[in-house]
């Protein structure tokens with residue numbers, strides 16, 4: 001539990017991985033009164049990961065966030081910053097809190113980069129303070145930060161309902177190879193949900209955890225389904241073209257979350273103009289592994 005600590009000049013420091021995710025299944029079950037959608041989804045963490053370092057040092061209380069991607073905000077607009085605030089509202093963290101993000105996960109991709117960074121901050125702080133929050137307290141902080149954040153407290157393969165916070169862990173799948181491919185335009189999550197037609201929005205019944213346990217029992221994850229593919233295709237022609245291109249590669253492929261990244265369960269070279277990351281599924285036991 002304590003590996004990763006380095007004490008120097010009074011600072012306690014921890015560096016953890018913040019893995020990307022894909023959704024192996026994502027269905028919209030309906031719309032809630034607060035405007036959020038109820039979902040049924042299967043989350044899966046990937047070896048592709050950001051690296052998050054949290055350091056606590058004596059001095060005046062404060063947060064300093066640095067990031068190797070200058071395009072990302074390094075203030076309270078960044079979910080990693082808000083994660084420190086949420087943690088501090090629940091547990092005293094004396095002194096200065098420095099957070100550094102080494103970004104590898106593309107932004108605006110539907111791969112949970114910001115959410116995973118925030119969960120990594122919560123995990124790192126929990127490991128650094130003398131009186132760590134319970135798993136339930138951490139889950140409450142995570143849910144308040146965003147729909148995908150609670151999943152990143154445990155990672156692996158998980159079934160989710162609600163906004164994504166009602167989680168049931170599933171047995172690890174084999175470490176399947178996959179390639180993430182991202183066309184340049186990002187897709188803002190709210191726009192994709194807003195572009196659902198009434199018929200796509202539901203209401204419909206959840207398939208349930210038992211369905212997925214049985215479906216994945218042999219270590220195969222077909223068929224893949226994402227209800228957000230249709231609105232993402234309508235909003236962004238490059239996603240539409242990429243999903244058609246992937247459908248001809250002979251391996252299961254899907255939009256990731258709300259896009260604009262897509263993934264295929266194979267290692268492939270991308271078409272021109274599309275960035276690609278070759279990676280593997282990451283089991284729960286490797287959540288923090290750098």
Ligand code: C5P
Nearest residue numbers: 035036037039146147148163189190193
């Ligand atoms: O919770 P998060 O900040 O990730 O959600 C971003 C946006 O995506 C929400 O403001 C909402 O428009 C949409 N969303 C939704 N239903 C969900 C998750 C996200 O409508 N379950």
